[in-house]
Each structure stands twice: as C-alpha cells, then as structure tokens.
Amino acid sequence: MTSTDTRTQATDGLVFPPGFVFGAATAAYQIEGAVDVDGRGPSIWDVFSHTPGKTHLGHTGDVAVEHHARYREDVALMAGLGLSAYRFSTSWSRVLPEGAGRVEQRGLDFYSRLVDELLGGGVDPWLTLYHWDLPQALQETGGWTSRDTAARFADYAAVLHDALGDRVRHWSTLNEPMCSALLGHMAGQHAPGHTDAVEASRATHHLLLGHGLAARVLRERGVESLGLTLNFTPMTPATDSAADADAARRLDGQQNRMYLLPVVTGEYPADVVADLAAAGAPLPVEDGDLEVIAAPLDWLGVNFYFGSVVRATEEPTGKASAFIGGERVEEVPPSGPTTTMGWGVTPAAFTELLLRLRDTAPGLPLVVTENGSAWPDEVSADGAVHDPERTDYLLTHLAAVTDAIEQGADVRGYFAWSFLDNYEWARGYDQRFGIVHVDYDTQVRTPKDTALVYAEVLRRHR
Ligand code: FCB
Numbered sequence: 001m002t003s004t005d006t007r008t009q010a011t012d013g014l015v016f017p018p019g020f021v022f023g024a025a026t027a028a029y030q031i032e033g034a035v036d037v038d039g040r041g042p043s044i045w046d047v048f049s050h051t052p053g054k055t056h057l058g059h060t061g062d063v064a065v066e067h068h069a070r071y072r073e074d075v076a077l078m079a080g081l082g083l084s085a086y087r088f089s090t091s092w093s094r095v096l097p098e099g100a101g102r103v104e105q106r107g108l109d110f111y112s113r114l115v116d117e118l119l120g121g122g123v124d125p126w127l128t129l130y131h132w133d134l135p136q137a138l139q140e141t142g143g144w145t146s147r148d149t150a151a152r153f154a155d156y157a158a159v160l161h162d163a164l165g166d167r168v169r170h171w172s173t174l175n176e177p178m179c180s181a182l183l184g185h186m187a188g189q190h191a192p193g194h195t196d197a198v199e200a201s202r203a204t205h206h207l208l209l210g211h212g213l214a215a216r217v218l219r220e221r222g223v224e225s226l227g228l229t230l231n232f233t234p235m236t237p238a239t240d241s242a243a244d245a246d247a248a249r250r251l252d253g254q255q256n257r258m259y260l261l262p263v264v265t266g267e268y269p270a271d272v273v274a275d276l277a278a279a280g281a282p283l284p285v286e287d288g289d290l291e292v293i294a295a296p297l298d299w300l301g302v303n304f305y306f307g308s309v310v311r312a313t314e315e316p317t318g319k320a321s322a323f324i325g326g327e328r329v330e331e332v333p334p335s336g337p338t339t340t341m342g343w344g345v346t347p348a349a350f351t352e353l354l355l356r357l358r359d360t361a362p363g364l365p366l367v368v369t370e371n372g373s374a375w376p377d378e379v380s381a382d383g384a385v386h387d388p389e390r391t392d393y394l395l396t397h398l399a400a401v402t403d404a405i406e407q408g409a410d411v412r413g414y415f416a417w418s419f420l421d422n423y424e425w426a427r428g429y430d431q432r433f434g435i436v437h438v439d440y441d442t443q444v445r446t447p448k449d450t451a452l453v454y455a456e457v458l459r460r461h462r
Pocket of ligand 1: 176303370424425
C-alpha cells in the first residue's frame with residue numbers, strides 16, 4: 001500500500017457538516033520573533049522569558065520561528081496544505097508599544113500585509129487580540145490586576161479593527177483567560193510570574209471585563225463573527241467519595257465554569273465565588289460588569305488538550321496546576337501514553353466536553369480553536385517527519401468532534417494547534433506541537449506526516 005492509500009484509509013469515516021472550517025492556529029509571541037523590530041514595545045513575556053530561571057533553559061521568544069520575516073512562506077505552506085482558515089494573534093505592544101496612546105503604524109502594517117497574504121492565498125484570517133502578551137508598560141501600572149487595563153484592551157481592539165476590519169471577518173478577544181489569570185498570577189508559571197491569590201482573582205475579573213468591553217467595541221463596528229476562546233479541562237473525580245467529588249467540583253469551578261458561566265449566563269458560579277471569598281480573594285465586581293461580560297457572542301472558541309482525574313488529599317500538595325487557595329486537591333498522573341508535555345490522551349473526554357457545552361450554552365455555535373499534541377519529532381533520513389502518535393491524536397480527536405456533532409453539538413470548525421513548531425512558553429522550544437516541523441537552526445519548515453493526513457481530511461471534505 002502506498003502512503004497515499006494509508007492516508008486515504010485513515011481519514012475514511014470522518015465526515016463533517018457542509019461549511020465546516022478547517023484551519024491551524026498560532027500565537028504572536030510563540031512564532032513572530034523580531035521583538036525589537038519596527039518599534040515594537042516589550043511585553044510581559046519578553047520580561048518574564050528574560051528573567052533567569054523562569055523558562056526551560058532560559059529560552060525566549062526573541063527569534064522564535066521568524067514568522068515576522070517569513071510570513072509569506074508560511075502562508076504559502078498553509079495554502080498548499082489546503083487550510084481554509086488561519087487563527088493567529090496580534091501583538092498588542094507591536095501596535096501600541098506603550099499599551100495605550102501612541103499607535104505604531106509599522107506594527108499595524110505587518111498585520112495588514114499578513115492579512116492580505118492570507119486572503120490572496122484563499123485562507124480566511126481568524127484574529128485573536130490577546131494571546132497572553134500584555135504590554136510591559138501596562139504591567140507596570142498593575143496589569144490585569146488593574147481595572148483600567150480592561151478599558152485599555154477595548155481601545156486596542158478599536159485600533160486593530162479600524163486598521164483591519166475591512167478585511168478580517170472573524171474576531172476573537174482573549175485566548176484562555178484562565179491561563180492568564182491563574183498560571184500568570186497564582187501558579188507563577190507564566191508571565192507576569194506572580195503567586196498571589198488576590199491578584200489572580202482580580203485578574204480573572206478584569207480579563208473577563210476586558211473581553212466584554214472589547215466585544216462591545218467590535219460589535220459597534222459591525223463585527224458579525226465574534227468569539228472568545230476558553231480552555232477546558234474536564235475534571236473527573238478519582239473515586240465516588242464525597243471528598244473527591246468536591247475536589248473535582250472546585251477545580252472544574254475555578255478552571256472551567258468560572259470563565260464559561262459569566263459569559264453565557266451573566267453570573268459567576270456561586271460556589272466558586274464563595275470559595276474565593278473564603279480564600280481571602282474576592283472578585284472585584286462592580287455594578288453592571290456582568291452585563292458587559294455577557295455580551296452576546298457568535299461562537300465560543302474551545303481549546304481542548306486532555307481531561308484530568310482529580311482527588312482530594314489529606315494535606316495541601318500544591319500539585320493542582322492552577323488553583324486559588326493552595327488547597328487539598330491534586331490531579332492524578334495520567335494513565336496510558338503521555339505526550340512530551342506529560343499530558344494524557346483522552347479523546348472521549350473531548351466528546352463529553354462538547355456535549356456539556358451543547359447543554360450549558362444552547363444555541364451558541366462552538367469552534368475548536370486549539371487541539372493538538374507534542375511528541376519528540378525528528379527529520380528522518382528520507383527528509384520526512386514521521387509522527388504517528390500525533391497523527392493518531394489528530395484523527396481520534398477529529399472523530400471525537402464528529403461524535404459530538406452527531407449527538408447535537410453545534411461545532412462549526414477545528415483549528416489544529418499548532419501550524420508550526422514554536423516557543424511553548426515556559427517549556428521553551430523542546431515541546432513540538434506543530435503539524436509543520438521547524439529546524440530551529442536553519443528555520444527550514446517541513447510538513448510532518450500529520451500535516452499530510454490533515455490535508456487529506458480537508459481535500460475529502462471539499
Ligand atoms: C494552550 C495555549 C497555546 C499553546 C498550547 C499548547 O494553552 O493557548 O498557546 O501553548 O496550549
């Protein structure tokens with residue numbers, strides 16, 4: 001059997017509704033490099049990654065995969081694979097070097113050229129305004145712990161829309177506010193690297209408020225495809241004991257429900273509000289905020305990587321990755337194969353998640369804005385990158401999406417994370433999530449076998 005036959009066979013049975021969007025995703029700081037080019041100001045990730053001890057081997061995004069210089073080549077690759085859409089983020093401090101006020105036209109021009117290149121290649125741009133790289137100037141006035149940052153975010157949304165709104169149809173405000181708030185302010189694993197429950201709680205609310213204010217600005221400017229991307233980790237209690245059930249409730253509350261419910265129902269989950277108050281970290285909600293946060297959306301972006309099994313512990317372990325209160329909960333190490341991130345492979349949890357969203361947010365279309373896996377890839381002697389584990393992950397997770405669609409989940413699209421190998425935040429360059437391999441010495445791009453299988457899924461869908 002030829003490899004083309006193998007690919008065709010592997011994609012048999014994966015049938016998606018008409019109009020289903022297939023793409024791949026990236027984020028500005030993870031791929032662009034060119035951190036000092038054309039007047040870009042520093043972001044919290046520049047500062048964090050340059051702080052000794054914060055990232056794997058001190059890796060930074062200074063060079064990344066030089067997408068700022070190589071965007072034409074990258075778009076040509078996407079078009080060649082037949083991707084119909086590309087999800088990327090814009091760097092706030094490339095456009096507003098001080099976070100507010102002075103606009104750097106050369107920063108806007110870069111995104112304008114990228115958008116033109118995408119449209120010319122038949123690839124629809126899906127723009128995310130914030131993928132974790134707050135301008136450092138705003139961090140210095142309190143960052144997301146300050147209410148003012150939410151208003152500045154809405155101003156930035158207006159600047160971007162004024163420049164690109166004539167060509168970009170799909171707009172998203174935030175990527176994974178849970179990670180910005182909890183990994184950045186509680187676990188200290190991400191920029192700005194703080195470990196303070198009060199800050200984490202304030203950041204949670206101000207991120208969501210910023211989302212709502214930016215959504216309002218985009219809506220006023222006529223955006224008709226407006227979304228927000230949340231990440232979800234389904235939490236299963238390790239046993240049916242009441243203590244484990246409560247551990248799962250609390251983690252699910254802080255990591256999942258805390259972001260979903262205010263957006264879709266206009267209310268924070270009461271149990272989490274009570275837990276945060278008990279931890280001395282109440283939410284800084286003011287009158288009218290929840291109405292702003294619950295601005296109607298056209299789609300919810302869903303990022304899914306794995307589901308967790310959680311249990312209660314006798315003593316605080318600090319093993320729950322992102323949690324306010326330092327409590328007696330921990331995530332059980334995954335059973336079965338794990339990716340190089342140490343994450344389990346749990347496609348059934350993906351279907352369950354999509355069905356849960358079908359029920360919690362009825363009528364709100366879902367778009368999978370990230371899903372993917374990291375493995376130890378190498379370029380083989382034949383010049384190819386054989387990545388069977390990633391291919392298996394892709395196909396089983398696409399099948400999980402089709403299962404959910406058959407059961408009534410309104411899923412409209414899927415973006416593979418990531419288009420390119422890139423800077424995996426604090427984990428540096430060792431974690432390869434790309435469907436396209438990047439040689440970090442030469443910047444040569446090589447589509448992995450997974451990219452070719454994905455291209456076959458897309459070809460059949462068309
Ligand atoms: C998500 C992030 C993305 C990438 C993947 C692996 O949480 O949005 O930038 O790091 O995880």
